[in-house]
Amino acid sequence: MSRPPGDARGSARPRWAGPLESLALLTVMPVPARAAAGTRGVLPWAPLVGLLLGGVATGIAVAGTRLVSPLTGAVLAVAVLAALTRGLHLDGLADTADGLGPLRGRERALAVMHQGDVGPFGVVTLVLTVLLQVAAAAALLATDSGWAALWTAVLAARLAMTRTGLPGLPAAEGSALGRSVTGTVSSRWWIALLLASAAAVGALAAGDRVLAGALAGSALAGLGAAELLLRRARARLGGVTGDVMGAMAEVTAAVTLLVAAAVVP
Template identity: 35%
Template structure:
């Protein structure tokens, strides 16, 4: 793997995970598969959330209350990503919460309308992430909060790749199938690179114990959620992949809030 290939993969992953403009030449001759580009999900996560992270640091530096600054940061994330992962979380929550029947759950998850479980999941996700980030920012300041924000973005995108890799498709069609699953090398690179980003960024901002705590929390919740999804649905969907990003990010932020 060359640096040039990694840049291309990061650009393609950024184009998939966000609404940020990516030059067309990165997609020339590309078949649309994310098998290789998935290795760059953590790096793309940093790119995608950088505007929100800068907004977080700026508003905190100007003296805005940490909770308000955190909520604004997540508003920017919603704009840059199109709330892609939140959509997956709400659909997964509706399907998994409304019924124990596998086929019925998969049908509900394909319905674009949001139900009570999906709405509750979104409220809890935004509330927990913003309040945990605010608690962290109140202690370590604007630059530390920026570092942690970007590190958690990388970790949670690696969690998506891991979930996608270890579970078979729950359907024979759908976005996750059409895009192709990550291969073993891509999943390994994604995991190692995300851990390295977390160790550096969180370690500098808060210390190595905090970095290890965030990694452990994200890994544990991702493994537990993946096991639950396997039991309920028999495999992953695009919605459960998005939901994995959300629950792993929540876990990492809560662990950091407890340790800070």
């Protein structure tokens, strides 16, 4: 894989600073403060975090399915992902839904998103998205290869977040996280991540070309949905925020699972 992007200080950073920074912000895993003192590695290494989270969630989902039922496994998978990410992505989804709701200008939308409470539009969006994720995951876990789709959805969700770090994508006014990660993902690194992710999906399919194609198509559908959300956010907010990144992850996971439930053999 090509070298991840960095600024002029990149050579002075510890070798594993990037992955540790990504783990520190995107998970509850304890990471030494000195080893993850910045944010430049958060988005470039997010897909790696996705692979790890996907493995944990999938293992728990399969165990719940075998011990109780596919629905139990699906609920446990969504719950453990929320716990391992501090619920930040779900919170971002709710805040983004409130901000992108109808009848609001840019300043008003950003102000709403910066508030700590969640409005009715955000609550409805959050509930329906989680229900969709659980329902689709339950349908998938009832099949022999459904676990691979769940793992793929978690990976694709982090790929969607990484996309927000590509050059040319501005941060919304007042977004500290958006400013700190803007331009941290080079085009070459993004292409390398896509190829590596495709290889990971192929490995999950274990040589089954039909399954691999279904998984890849589902992930592309999820990434396409996230792109539509990003365009809406840019038009309304003027750029990306941390909440938008979280919302893109949750939307990607939901759409990937939904499409996979329809096409995975």
